[in-house]
Amino acid sequence: MTIYKELLGEDFHKLHPKLQERYMLPLGQPFQGTGTMSKIETGPAWLKPFLTYAVRRKFLFPESGKDVPFTIKNSCRLLQSGETEVYWERSFLFKEETRQFNAFMTIDAERGVVKDYLGEPSLFYSDLNLSVNHDGGLHIQSGSQRFLAGSFEIPLPSLFRGEVAVEEGYDEVCGCYTIKVDINNKLIGRMMTYEGTFTALSG
Template identity: 65%
Template sequence: MTIYENLLGEDFKRLHPKLQERYALPKDKPFCAEGTMTSIQTGARLLTPLLKLAANWKFLFPESGKNIPFTIKNTCRSLPSGLDEVNWERTFYFDNVTRYFNAFMTIDSERKVVKDYLGEPSLFYSDLYFEVASDGNLIIRSGSQRFVIGKIEVPIPSFLQGVVEVEEGYDDLQEVFTIRVQIRNQIVGRMMAYEGEFKEQST
């Protein structure tokens, strides 16, 4: 049983069948896909220095655009601790630069959350809550967050947090996965938003 099946329990079976396949993630058998982000939007200009800095850690980035090609790769592996971890590698191919949005996820079975370390090396931590919508889509929302400075993790006050909402689905007519992501802050508004579609590629 993979980390997402373990987390969702019986609700995993309510996911669209293609999402069940996507999130099964057998160890050392990556899920790889290619697609297009129909829209990528970053936030206010005052965030640009922060986004440029975050890009050095393969985290957020300052570019916006439409119809941006991208790839995604998810790989599950066992850690020395015995926990299973899923590595997320998202790559966005802008005309003049390639950007990354990487993460490492494990689960906390007691708290029923995904522990999401973002960036490479990790710069930021967030609890993530997974739920299955009535239409079989997967909904992901953020919880408490921390800055990661080496081995030190500093809690982020709620007013500085980037509140995340993700919806992933599958379009049976087009035979593509769909994705919509919003990251907002209660003071500055949108920090990043993107939406698009992708198809699995054989490895």
């Protein structure tokens, strides 16, 4: 059973059938997709040094653009601890550079959240809350967060969090998945947003 199905319970079946298929993720059978991000926008210019550093951790990046080719791969695997983990690999193929935005997800069943370690090696941790929209789309909202410094995890006050909102759906007319991601901070404003579509690769 995928971590997302376990967490959503009966609500998992309220997802669009294509999203159920996408998030089932049997062990050893990754989901792979390819598409285009119609819009990618990053934060203010003074944030560029941090975003440039984040590139080294396969996290955020400083580039913005339109109609940027995109690939995604989600792999489900068992950890030595016995937990099930989903490894996220997202690539944005700009003309000059390819940027990654990777993550490692497990669940905390008692608290009812996804535990999201962002970057590779991970730079930030965030709780994620999942819910199903009225139209069968998946909504993801971030909660408490921590900055990771080696073996230390430093809780972030709400003013310093990157508040994440994700909307993923399926467009039956074009036969593709839709994605919109917004990352904002109460002080800075927009840190990154991207949106677009992708389709599953067969096999």
